[in-house]
Amino acid sequence: MKTILTQNFSQRLVSTLLLLTLHAAIATGLDSPIARSLILAHVGLFLIWQPIWRGSQRLNWQNILLFIVLMGGFLVWLDWWLLSGWLILLIGLTGGRLPQTNQERNINLVILFFLFIELLISGASQLFPIRLDPLFISLINSGLFFLPLLILLMPGDARPDKKTGLQVDLFGAITTALLASLLLLGSIINSHPITDQDYGTALVKTFLFIGVLILLISWLLSPRTGFSGLAELWTQSLLNIGTPFERWIRDIATLKGETYTPESFLEQATSKLLTLPMIDGVSWHTDDLEGRYGIETRNPVRIDSEHLHVTIMTSRNIGATLSLHFRLLVQIIDHFYTAKLQERELARQAHMQAIYETGARLTHDIKNILQSFHNITSLITDEGARKSDATQDLLKKQLPVLTHRLESALDKLQNTNTDTITYINATEWWKEAQIKYGHHPIAFTAHMDLDKPLPRELFDSAMENLIDNAKQKSDSDPDTLITAELRIDSKTTRLSVRDNGAPIPDDIALRLFKQPLNSASGLGVGLLQVAELAKGLGYELSLTYNEKGRVEFQLSRGI
Structure with a gap:
C-alpha cells in the first residue's frame, strides 16, 4: 500500500x-530566455507525464534523434x-487518457480545464485582435498559478486491486483536440470585428452551440429514439477502439497455460476484468463456484454464457459498443474455462484407461494364483479324512473362501458391465458389514423401516473405501471416533460414515x-470409482460435512 501511495x-x-512550468513560461513572455x-x-x-511510451519501453536511436530534432x-x-498547437496536443492526450479511478478522472478534468483556459484566453488574445479587460487577464494569470495545486490536494484513491496504468484512446484524443480547435476558431469567428460581438459573448455562444450539437448527436444515437441505424453505424466504427482489451486477451491466454485447474483459472480470469477501464466490480457464478471482486455500482451489466454468469458493475452507463466487448470477454473466459474442463476430463479418462489396462495385465497373474489355490483346495479336500488336526480344519474353512474372493475379483477384471451387479437384502448386508468390520473401533447404528435390496458391489466398495479413509485418521489420532449409519425408509436409502477428526x-x-x-493417506482413485459406480446405479456419493469435529460422507438415493 505504501508503494502505491508513493507512486x-x-x-x-x-x-x-x-x-x-507551462503557465510560468506563458506569464513571463515567450521571447524571454527564462521562458x-x-x-x-x-x-x-512531459516525457515523464506522457501516456504514449511506457517507462520500461526501450527507444531506438532513430526515435530519440527525431524527438530531439522536433x-x-x-x-x-x-x-x-x-x-497553441502544443496546447491542443496536450488537450488531446489528456482527453484521450482512460482513467481507472475517480482520482485520475478528477485530475484529468483539472488539467483539461487549465489547458482550455490557456488556449481560449491567453492563446486567443495573443493570436487574434480581440479585446479583453486587463484586470480579467490579470485575474486569470494569477488563478492559473493556484489551479494546478488542486491536484496535490485531492484525496487519495489508491486501490490495490486496480492496476493503474496510463492508456490512451486514440479516437477520444482526436475528438477532444478537434473540439478544442473548433471552440477556439468558432469563438474568434463570432467575435469582433467580424460580427461586432464581445469575445466573451462569442465564447459562451460557441460553448452552447457545441454543447447542444453533442446532446443532439447523443440523442440520435440513443436506441430509445428509434433511430437504431445510427447506433449501428456508431457501433461498427468503434469495434476496434484501441483500449486495453487486446492486452487483456493476451493475459488471459497466458493464464490459461499457467493455471492447472479450471477453478483457479476462472477465479484469476474474472478478477482480471477489474483491470479494464470503467469496470469497478465483478460478480460471477457457475453451477459449483461463485466469486465477487471490487465494489458494487448502480450500473450492473448481466452477461450469461454457457457455463458462466457474470454481472459487471461499471462507473457509468455503457453503450452498445462496450456492452458488446464485455460480452465477448465473458465468452472468451467461458471458452477457456470449458477447455480446462475438457482437459481435466481427458486426463481422468486417460487415468482410468491406465487403471483398466493395468487390471487387464494382472488378469493372467490372478489366473495362475487361482489355479494354485484350486490345487491346494482339492488336495486338502481329498486328504481331509486322513488329516484331522486343527490346522487342517482351519485351512478347509479359509481356502474355499479365498478361492471365491479371487473368482469374484477375476470376474470384475474381465467384465466391466454394471448390469452384472448383484443385490442383497439390506438387513443381511448390514449384518455382514458388522461382522467384517467388527474388529475395528466403529459404532454401527441402523434405522430401517423396511428391508430393501441393495447393490452389493456398490455398498461393499463404498463401505470399504470410506472406513479405510477414516481409519487413516484414527491410526494417527487414537481419539478419533468412527460411526457408520444405515437409514432406510420409504423415501430414501442412505449410508453414512463420519468421524470427528x-x-x-x-x-x-x-x-x-x-x-x-x-x-498417500487415501481419498485417491477409490472414491472416484465408487462415485462413478453410484452414478450409474442412481445413487450419489457426496461429502455432506467437512468441518473440524465432523467429516461425513453419504451414499444416498431418493425416490
Whole structure:
C-alpha cells in the first residue's frame, strides 16, 4: 500500500509541475530566455507525464534523434502558433487518457480545464485582435498559478486491486483536440470585428452551440429514439477502439497455460476484468463456484454464457459498443474455462484407461494364483479324512473362501458391465458389514423401516473405501471416533460414515469425485470409482460435512 501511495503522489506532483512550468513560461513572455528555460523543463516533465511510451519501453536511436530534432525546432521557433498547437496536443492526450479511478478522472478534468483556459484566453488574445479587460487577464494569470495545486490536494484513491496504468484512446484524443480547435476558431469567428460581438459573448455562444450539437448527436444515437441505424453505424466504427482489451486477451491466454485447474483459472480470469477501464466490480457464478471482486455500482451489466454468469458493475452507463466487448470477454473466459474442463476430463479418462489396462495385465497373474489355490483346495479336500488336526480344519474353512474372493475379483477384471451387479437384502448386508468390520473401533447404528435390496458391489466398495479413509485418521489420532449409519425408509436409502477428526483440505475436497487424487493417506482413485459406480446405479456419493469435529460422507438415493 505504501508503494502505491508513493507512486500515486509522484504522478500528481509531475502533473502539477507540468502545468506550473507551462503557465510560468506563458506569464513571463515567450521571447524571454527564462521562458524558454521553463519550456525546456516543461518538455522534460512531459516525457515523464506522457501516456504514449511506457517507462520500461526501450527507444531506438532513430526515435530519440527525431524527438530531439522536433523539440529543438520547437524551442528555436517558439511562438504563439506553435504553443497553441502544443496546447491542443496536450488537450488531446489528456482527453484521450482512460482513467481507472475517480482520482485520475478528477485530475484529468483539472488539467483539461487549465489547458482550455490557456488556449481560449491567453492563446486567443495573443493570436487574434480581440479585446479583453486587463484586470480579467490579470485575474486569470494569477488563478492559473493556484489551479494546478488542486491536484496535490485531492484525496487519495489508491486501490490495490486496480492496476493503474496510463492508456490512451486514440479516437477520444482526436475528438477532444478537434473540439478544442473548433471552440477556439468558432469563438474568434463570432467575435469582433467580424460580427461586432464581445469575445466573451462569442465564447459562451460557441460553448452552447457545441454543447447542444453533442446532446443532439447523443440523442440520435440513443436506441430509445428509434433511430437504431445510427447506433449501428456508431457501433461498427468503434469495434476496434484501441483500449486495453487486446492486452487483456493476451493475459488471459497466458493464464490459461499457467493455471492447472479450471477453478483457479476462472477465479484469476474474472478478477482480471477489474483491470479494464470503467469496470469497478465483478460478480460471477457457475453451477459449483461463485466469486465477487471490487465494489458494487448502480450500473450492473448481466452477461450469461454457457457455463458462466457474470454481472459487471461499471462507473457509468455503457453503450452498445462496450456492452458488446464485455460480452465477448465473458465468452472468451467461458471458452477457456470449458477447455480446462475438457482437459481435466481427458486426463481422468486417460487415468482410468491406465487403471483398466493395468487390471487387464494382472488378469493372467490372478489366473495362475487361482489355479494354485484350486490345487491346494482339492488336495486338502481329498486328504481331509486322513488329516484331522486343527490346522487342517482351519485351512478347509479359509481356502474355499479365498478361492471365491479371487473368482469374484477375476470376474470384475474381465467384465466391466454394471448390469452384472448383484443385490442383497439390506438387513443381511448390514449384518455382514458388522461382522467384517467388527474388529475395528466403529459404532454401527441402523434405522430401517423396511428391508430393501441393495447393490452389493456398490455398498461393499463404498463401505470399504470410506472406513479405510477414516481409519487413516484414527491410526494417527487414537481419539478419533468412527460411526457408520444405515437409514432406510420409504423415501430414501442412505449410508453414512463420519468421524470427528480433522477436515479434508479445501483443495482436495473441491476435487473429490471429479478426478483421481495423488495422496498417500487415501481419498485417491477409490472414491472416484465408487462415485462413478453410484452414478450409474442412481445413487450419489457426496461429502455432506467437512468441518473440524465432523467429516461425513453419504451414499444416498431418493425416490
